Amino acid sequence: MVKVETGEEMAGTATVFKVMPIDLETGEYTIILNQKDADALGLRSLDRVKVTASMESVVCIVELTGSVVMPGSVGLLKKGRQKLTVGQGDTVRVTPVTRPLSIELIKKRLNKEELSTEEIFVLVEEITNHRLSDVELSAFVTSTYMHPMTSREITDLTLSMVKTGEIIEIDAEPIFDFHSVGGVPGNKVTLIVVPIVAAAGLHIPKTCSRAISSAGGTADILETIANVTLPGWKIKEITETIGGTIAWGGGVNIAPADDIIIRAEYPLSIDPYSQVIASVLAKKKAVGADYLLMDIPVGANTKVHDLDLARMYSRDFREIGERIGIKVECAITYGGQPVGRNIGPALEVKEALQVLEGRPPSSSTLEKSIALAGILLEMGGIAGNGKEEANRILRSGKALSKFWEMIEAQGTEHKEITSEDVVLGKFSEPIFSSSDGYVSSINNKMLVRIARAAGCPSDKLGGIVLSKKIGHQVDKGEEIFRVYSSNEQKLKLAVQTARKLAPFQIEGMVLERVPAERVIHTI
Numbered sequence: 001m002v003k004v005e006t007g008e009e010m011a012g013t014a015t016v017f018k019v020m021p022i023d024l025e026t027g028e029y030t031i032i033l034n035q036k037d038a039d040a041l042g043l044r045s046l047d048r049v050k051v052t053a054s055m056e057s058v059v060c061i062v063e064l065t066g067s068v069v070m071p072g073s074v075g076l077l078k079k080g081r082q083k084l085t086v087g088q089g090d091t092v093r094v095t096p097v098t099r100p101l102s103i104e105l106i107k108k109r110l111n112k113e114e115l116s117t118e119e120i121f122v123l124v125e126e127i128t129n130h131r132l133s134d135v136e137l138s139a140f141v142t143s144t145y146m147h148p149m150t151s152r153e154i155t156d157l158t159l160s161m162v163k164t165g166e167i168i169e170i171d172a173e174p175i176f177d178f179h180s181v182g183g184v185p186g187n188k189v190t191l192i193v194v195p196i197v198a199a200a201g202l203h204i205p206k207t208c209s210r211a212i213s214s215a216g217g218t219a220d221i222l223e224t225i226a227n228v229t230l231p232g233w234k235i236k237e238i239t240e241t242i243g244g245t246i247a248w249g250g251g252v253n254i255a256p257a258d259d260i261i262i263r264a265e266y267p268l269s270i271d272p273y274s275q276v277i278a279s280v281l282a283k284k285k286a287v288g289a290d291y292l293l294m295d296i297p298v299g300a301n302t303k304v305h306d307l308d309l310a311r312m313y314s315r316d317f318r319e320i321g322e323r324i325g326i327k328v329e330c331a332i333t334y335g336g337q338p339v340g341r342n343i344g345p346a347l348e349v350k351e352a353l354q355v356l357e358g359r360p361p362s363s364s365t366l367e368k369s370i371a372l373a374g375i376l377l378e379m380g381g382i383a384g385n386g387k388e389e390a391n392r393i394l395r396s397g398k399a400l401s402k403f404w405e406m407i408e409a410q411g412t413e414h415k416e417i418t419s420e421d422v423v424l425g426k427f428s429e430p431i432f433s434s435s436d437g438y439v440s441s442i443n444n445k446m447l448v449r450i451a452r453a454a455g456c457p458s459d460k461l462g463g464i465v466l467s468k469k470i471g472h473q474v475d476k477g478e479e480i481f482r483v484y485s486s487n488e489q490k491l492k493l494a495v496q497t498a499r500k501l502a503p504f505q506i507e508g509m510v511l512e513r514v515p516a517e518r519v520i521h522t523i
Contacts, residue, residue, distance in 0.1 A: 014052065014093035015041060017074035019086050024077055027137075027263050028130040029060040031094070032075030038064050041096055046133055048100065051076070052093040053084040059097060061133050079130075102126040103136060109143035117156045124160035127257040137264035141272060149274035151316065155323050157274070161282035166253040168232045168287045170239050172203045175288045176376055179206075179280050180295035181313065182214055182271075183303025184335035185447050185464075188348035189295070190218045190246060192355050192369035193376070195403040196390050198244030202380045205239040205287045207249040209279075212262055213269040213303075215451035215463060216345040219248035224346045224460045225422070227411035235287070238409045245406055254286035255279070271303060277316055285324050291379050292321060292328045295372055297335030301444040307332065329379060331372055337442045337470050340365035344456045344463015344484065346422055353419035356400040362469075370394060425454075425461040425484035427491040431498045433474045437508040442470060446503035447481075454485040454494035461486045462494075468504070480504050 015037075022032060031051060033043065043049065047062045051074070060080060069075040074094060076086065086092060102123045105115055115123070123140070126132060132140070149157065178193055190206060197204045208218035208228075219228045229251035230238075238245040250259040258279045265271060284292050294317050297303075298310045314330035321328035340362040342351040351361060360366040373393075374386030383389035393399050408415045447464060454462040462485040468474050483498060485491035 014095040016091050016093055018072060019081070019088060019090045019092055020069055020073045020075050021081060021088055022068075022075040022077050025079065026077060026134070027260060028133060029058050029080050029083070030063055030077050031060040031080065032063045032065050032069050034069050034071045034073070035064050035066050036071050038062065041094070043096060046135070048097045048131070050095045050097050051080065051084065052095070053086045053090065056084050058083045059129070059131050100126045100131045100136075102132055102140075106136060106140045106143060109147060110139065112147050114150060115153060120153060120156040121160045121163070124157065124164055124257045127260050128164040130260070134264060137261065138268065141261060141264050141268065141270065141275070144272040144274045145270050148272070151319060154274050154278050154316070155320050157278040158282045158285065158320065158324060161255040161257050161278060162285045165256045165286060166232050168205070168236050168252070168254065170203065170205060170236050170288055172240055174203075174290035174380070176202050176204045176380060177206060177284045177287065177289040177292045178204065178295070178372065178376060179208075179284070179292065180297065181276055181280070181303060182217075182297070183444070184297040184299060184339055185215055185343045185444055185451070186338035186340045186348060186351075186365075187295075187297065188218075188221055188342075188352045189339065189365065189369045189372060191222060191349065191352035191403070192365070192394075192399065193373045194244045194246055195356070195399040195406060196369070196373040196393050197376050197380075198242065198406070199393050199398040199402040200377055200380070200382050200389070202243065202376070202382065203239050204244045204376075205235050206244065206246045207235070207252070207254065207283050207287060208246060209249055209262065211457040212265050212271055213448070215343050215448050215456040216348065216460075217457065218246065219250075220457040220460065221345045221348045222246050222407075223248070224349050225412055225414055225417055226407035230410060234410075238406070242402070242405050242409055244402065245410065247410070249283050255282040258282055277313070277320060281317070281320060281324060281326065284326060289326050291376075292326050293372060293376050293379065294328060294330040295333055296330055297333045299335030299337070299444065300441075301446070302335040304335070327379075329375060331375055333368060333372075335444070338444065338447060338466060339368055341466045341469070342463065343447060343451050343466075344454070345460035346424055347463040347465060347484065350419050350422040350424070353417065353422065356394070356403055357419060358395060358397070423461060425459065425463075425486045425491075427486070427488050428482055428484045429491060429495050430479040430482045431495070433476055433478050433480050433504070433506055434502075435506050436476045437474065437506045439468050439470050439472050439474060439480070439504055440507040441505040443501070443503040443505075446501040449501065450483060450494050450498045450503065453490065453497040454483050455487055455490045459486050459490065462490070474506060
């Protein structure tokens, strides 16, 4: 067993320093000390200190400088200044503290050792309180990527994430939720599924994430037209009155450790298996979900590359969901090519609106949306044939009206926005086919790389529109997709990337010629 107490003060008295504001920001609490002061205190880079002002204190990570901060002063970043309510010239007391226990726990994971329930809680508590550096967080992410957690560890990680954050108690039951593990570009179906389900009378407080390795997470997508950063009380209010909401999970303090871990995953572009499950279920538990539908897209060059892995995800989501009190159903969906035609935040909003308006540019977006919404309707006892009922709600215009209600309640300048109102990047360039034939395959990961080169997801107006999909005939010189960006230089980079990667495989009807064996006649 381990002690839960962390950040214990080391022997010695506190040293008083004057605050020097530093216009930088990091994920963790950080102070900058002059090397001479650090030597006097016996501190090195990445050591920890407790910084105290009046009755408030915070544990910070130490960074060193020889010139930016003078002796007798301490550089304090914005996060720390806000926590301590201090500014230029104020004084703080700095006391060395012990290293976080989590560092030893991360070493255990790297050595393939299992963590106890209490150890996992300590780890999550220290992550939540920003006591780990980016290097240490990356080591934890790497450990779970290389050595997936056991079901018991994932359950403990999930519940620890819930306990260390806010819990939203919605006065309605049952509560439904929906989530996709991602990995397939253009998967904008949440913007269609949630309003259909809410229009049917069910309550669905959908919290979503930003992009980690994709061209845009659901939060990035909806943010192009509406506010997604909602406090917990607002999510509760909208869900109770309107039935559904789509909000960024990082905008509310539910499972805060998850968002900190996601920030460490982003530069590595990895989603460890264990973390995917804990991340999803923690946020669903925190909003009181009773029923959850998981979308698991399967296909080459996606996060879930084959059916065996998809079935493993399905098993573990259902098993761990049952352990924490959520009934989980999983839909294994086709992910062999992008969903719909548009990839990128604004482009995906445009296509989702086209579906809600009754004029989908792609059958795949419509088909997937009503199929998934239909499963949720069946889980809620709304209809025996959920897909048929979901399609009826969509065709009636009720889903579009519900979508407008939702975004108006969340905050938007466009209360009844249409697909024609969506603004796209002002620079665009087509990519042409280099041969005649048929599209035999599309590489999802390559398309994401091209979209990110164009600026996605930070450039919400950038992305890709597909002119052709698998099975379509194409002539040499014909446009197969178009790249958009708000930045001309990024567009050029994206076009260069597209030409280099060649994500479309074009083949003729004759795949291979096998000549007859040469027969030598002798006389």
